[in-house]
Amino acid sequence: MAGDAPGAGAPRTGGRAPGAEGVRAVEAAAAVALTGIKPGAGVGGPGAGVRGLASVGRAAGAGVGGPVAVARVVRVLLPSHPSAPVASPELVRHPLGAGAAPRGAVRLAPWLVPALVVPAAVAAGALDGEDVRPGAAVRFLGRVAALAEDLVSRGRVLPAIAAEGAGPAARWRPALSGADSARYARLGEALPPALRAEQVDPGLLEGRIGEEVLRGLLDGMVDAMVRARLVGVRLAPNGRFAAADEAAGALLRGLVGDPSLVAAPERVRRLTGVLGTWAAGAEHNGPVRACFRLRPPEDTEEHWRLEFLLQAADDPSVLVPAARIWHGDRGGVLRRWVARPQEVLLTDLGRAARVLPALDAALRERHPVGLDLDTAGAHDFLTRAAALDQAGFGVLVPTWWKPSSGVGLKLTTTSRGTAGAVSRTSVLGRDELVDYRWDVALGELTLTEEELRELAEAKVPLVKVRGQWAQVDRRRLAAGLAFLERAGSGRMSVGEVLEVAGLPADDETFGVPVVGIGGSGWVSDLLAGRVENALEPLDPPPGFGAVLRPYQRRGLAWLAFLDGLGLGACLADDMGLGKTVQLLALEALKRHGERRPPTLLICPMSLVGTWLREAQRFTPDLRVHVHHGADRATGEDLAGALGGADLVITTYALATRDAAELAELTWDRIVLDEAQNIKNSAARQSQAVRGLPARHRVALTGTPVENRLAELWSVMDFANPGLLGPLSRFRARYAVPVERHGDEDAAARLRRITRPFVLRRVKTDPAVIDDLPDKLEMKQLCTLTAEQASLYRAVVDDMLEKVAESDGIQRKGLVLATMTKLKQVCNHPAQFLGDGSRVAGRSGKLARLEEILEQVLADGDRALCFTQFAAFGGMLVPHLAARFDTEIAFLHGGTPKKQRDRMVERFQSGDGPSVVLLSLKAGGTGLTLTAANHVVHLDRWWNPAVEDQATDRAYRIGQGRAVQVRKFVCVGTLEERVDTMIEQKKALAQLVVGAGEGWLGDLSTDELRELVTLSGEAVGE
Structure with missing residues (x-):
């Protein structure tokens, strides 16, 4: 790592480089460069540049057993004016004397500059500090470190024996193939010139070879990262090293400890050959690789065709069939990558045969161009496609192919009427029974009884159904047929339908995963999220003190629909869209109809006055009682005070304190405003509120999820107790997959099961509101x-x-x-x-x-x-x-x-x-x-x-x-x-x-x- 040391020193052969830039030298494939070291104080003394390097050296040693970076002076080749090196683009400019910049032709010239030799294993994270400004070389080093970390995390590493100055050494090396090789090649193209700046021969204006630099950096990082993961692990020999047990034991000890390999030279050479053969089967670093493309049989054909091609590693769109290769690659498509593509093809076919033994038959041909396969052979290729890809070969499979079985169950429900036709006064809910029918599906196809019988009789895993090829897992097919015999149709409750809708994609509660739910009627509308659009917008009764916007009328209809079904609702409209007025309109509808018990509204203390004023403004006929203050009614007085009330307003604190008394009263509806106040399901406040009995529950919140999905569970468990199951199962099915792994499938399942009960509109949607300013x-x-x-x-x-x-x-x-x-x-x-x-x-x-x-x-x-x-x-x-x-x-x-x-x-x-x-x-x-x-x-x-x-x-x-x-x-x-x-x-x-x-x-x-x-x-x- 070269340091900046601009100053008035002697050029080329002695002293520090006047104006030398920070991105400069690499020492022995383990040094890195940086920019921004402050100017030195001349040739004789340790200027700020050298002091900066020393401070970086101390930083590099922190946490790894003491200083490991060594400061030294190295000879590097810099683009130079006659009087000084050209300034780095990353360097913060400083005035030079009277402000005149060096002039003259630019050419490479050698300079002696202070550098810091840092082992590649620690260099990636060692260069933090206020005196260091990373340059292009340091940023590049981070990219190399990211590749090394990725390879190690996926196990794409192999043991190797390296020839080092002190003798043979045990090292871990990356196993590059496929996309990793292409990524490595792109890094090679992006290697900053500064990393090759060290002058190899004092008599020649040549720097280090870029491939040596990059390989040295990657090898060093991979070796260090693997060793860090193997601390305290003891490796034991296995059969692979039986022929070289002495050297094998030394190798395994060296891979987790001192890398020095002490063994008989002949045994070391033999083991090196074994490891080389192993690496050859796992690596593919060439610019061109073999590619395999599977074509299904046409109507008049009996066999599948596995075609051989050559593919450019860095441009997968370049594909040349083997037939063209054997006839001289007409057009010269591959000439820019490889001189003898025939040799590459044969070599790769030999390597691929270790993964797919069926290729041995093709290798017996003089000019192999493909291989005919029966259905079982085609399935064998498809199941090994991932292994071929991992080994570095190109693989092109049919678009319908999926490694997992496409067999699943589809549930069709039929319920009375559509969402818009269901009366608001009907007494329905989660216990309502609906008709159902189960079917077995293969991918997107719902199979008939005749097709199921034909598939059950088939003896091969690949079948053609309605002109489409598909894989059939015979175990799942048998399980699906058995399930249909037990419960193919009948009646189930709405709650059971909702439970099925929330099953994970890999759940096999019924022996086969559920892959779809459909049908007709209000239950189907509910699950598909069509309720809001299926309902006719609803106006509040006469005397309501506001004209509702169109989206508010749809929201009122949605609330009234779920109210009639006895299902809870979470109105999660954006702040400012009028959740309060929609809820008051719902209350006005209740008062306009038959006489019911009062509604208990729980809100933060700061909103009690807001609710009271809004109720007086929009629903002046609504009898409102505020349960708050030290003189609030209790016991029989409370029951008497609430006897003539339509709406009772209290706070979360008082609802918790008076939970026992409030639970003894009869409530038609409980409404939580700012429902995120119960997001911690284990809190006493949340438990007290969820424990209050009511026919109907509504949660109002603009943020049903603030930090964790468990908060959504708490709100939804208030609105519809038991809907999402116990919290432990919710965490396993949804929270962990989504929060930790970004699982979009789990998120989609969660949306599917909660969508019927959550209405979310945002004010930035023009379909909701088009008159808000910017x-x-x-x-x-x-x-x-x-x-x-x-x-x-x-x-x-x-x-x-x-x-x-x-x-x-x-x-x-x-x-x-x-x-x-x-x-x-x-x-x-x-x-x-x-x-x-x-x-x-x-x-x-x-x-x-x-x-x-x-x-x-x-x-x-x-x-x-x-x-x-x-x-x-x-x-x-x-x-x-x-x-x-x-x-x-x-x-x-x-x-x-x-x-x-x-x-x-x-x-x-x-x-x-x-x-x-x-x-x-x-x-x-x-x-x-x-x-x-x-x-x-x-x-x-x-x-x-x-x-x-x-x-x-x-x-x-x-x-x-x-x-x-x-x-x-x-x-x-x-x-x-x-x-x-x-x-x-x-x-x-x-x-x-x-x-x-x-x-x-x-x-x-x-x-x-x-x-x-x-x-x-x-x-x-």
Whole structure:
């Protein structure tokens, strides 16, 4: 690794290179390059460049047993002007003397530069630090390390004997073939010239050979990674090494310990030959490879045809049939890759015969071009196709082929009427019986009884059904037929149908997996998600105090439909789309019909007043009782007070405290507003609420999933108890596959079973609402002050020192506590220190906030500023009030209800302050603050769903102006890095899961260091 050492030294033969660039030399295939070492102080002394290299050397040794990097001076070839090397493109430019850059023709010239020799095994992760700016060579090294890690994780490695300076050594080497070979070839093409810059011969202007450099790097990394995984493992000889047992034992010991191979030279040579033969069968590094294409028989043919071709490894679209190869490759398609394609074809056929023995017959021909196979032989080829591909050969199989059986069961249900025809007053539900019929399917085909009999009589695994070839698993076919005999048709409950809909794709509860559910009637509409569109939009009864939008009328019809069936509902519309008015319209329908027990509505305390006012506004005839306060009714008084009520409003806290009393009363419906409050199913509050009895249940939430899928289970288990089964089974079937592995099939199954009971509309969908103004979201990158940077580094250093000595819950708690501290430092030093010190001039975020608010107030606009730290908001209020000589409102968890309501009313009316600071938890839900057209997130919650909820206080129905949303991020800090991670994971988050911050506690020490280390661009001027 060559260091930058610009200075006034002697060129070519002595001293350091004047102006030498950082991406320079490779020493013995294990050195790497970097840029950005500060200029040296001349030839004689250890300048900053050399000191920088030494610091990197110490970093490279951290965690691997001490310093392993060696600083030295090497001779490298650099593109040069007559007086100095050409500057690297990555290097931050510095003035040169009077500002005149070197001029003259550019040519290669040798220079002596300081370099750092780093073993390839540790180089990939060793170059972090504020004095190091990675160049092209270091970034390339990361790509090589990624390939090595991928090969090792898939077991694509082989033992080998390497000839090294001290004698033969046991090493692990990559086994490249197929796509891995193509990836390796692309790396070879992208090798930065700097990695070949070492001058091999002092008399020649030639550098190292690129293939040697790349191979040395990859081999070194693979060997180190495998050894790291085999720590504490003892390898034992097996039959493969029986002919060379002495050398074999030494090899196995060397593969997990000291690599030196001490054995008789003859035995070592023999073992080297054995390993070479093994490697030849597992590797394929050539530019051209054999490819096999299977063609089914035509109508008049009896045999399948396995065609032989040659395929370009780096361009799989280039295919040349063997017949053309034997006739001289007319057109010369392969000439750019290989001179003698016939030899490649024969060699590869011999190698492939080890995987597919049937190829031996083709090798007996003089010019093999293909092989005829019967049906059993074709099936044998198809089952071995993956092994051929893994061995490095091209494989082209028919599009219908799937390694797993296509045999499955299809369920068809028939229920009374469509969704739109089912009466809202019918007493149906999960216990309603529907007609059903099971069928056996093969892929997309539903088989008839005659076809099933023919398949049962067939003796081959590949059959042709309705003109299409398919694989038949005879075991599954027999199981499917047996199941049809037991339960081919009959009646089952809706609950049983829903249970079938939620079965995983590989579940064989019935002996065969269920591959489809269809039918006619309302149950089929429900499972297919057609209910909302199948229902006629429903108007509220006369006297309702609002005109519903079209999507709200459809939502009301959906709620009423499920209400009539006795099935729970989760209305998950975007914040601001009017969940409250839809629920009140449903209540108005109930009051307009037959007399029923009251509805219990549970909401956060901050929303009690909102619900009371909205009920009085839209449903003035609805008798509303608020169960809240120290003087609330209890016992018989409570029963008497509720006797004349239609709607009872209480809070989650009181519902938990008074759960026993509330459970003794009769409720027609229980509604949870902001239902994410029961996301922790094990919490006492969640258990108490789910335990309250009612005929019908409704959950209202804009974020049914904030952090984990278990939260969705808790909400759905409230709405329809037992729908998703016990939590342990839900985790195994859905949560683990989706959250850990991004399993889209599991996510699709989960959507299928929950879709009938979850109605989700977003305000950005023009089909839902087309009169909302634009929302402009932007990141505001802020820098730290010098004081903030100093505090940040101190917190990081303290954590890294302590985290190495802790584990388990203690370690996770330490990490999460540190993340909170770092976010406080990014906000303001005074918040972190808690010393009541001055606020002005000490925070980059505060400076940017002042700039934004100055413009907002000058334009006569209004702004909401969210922070997750109430203490930070308390610091800002007096400072901003003095800075702008205006009132600043502050809404937080301790704000009394009456004061909160008055604050919202004044802000909305335009009489109150133009700026409101809000704590995210207290002000992020349930409020309508559409008077604001600016939203500022001062610190990130690291959960897009929660931030969007807060933004929706302003961006909702009633907003008439474009809304500008600014999210503050301190550049070069953990805020920026976590923000990047969140953006990368948004695709999965939008699938079914959000993103919290608890995962930070599970990061390794190296990952934590990378996450929290302060970058050079973090500090402002």
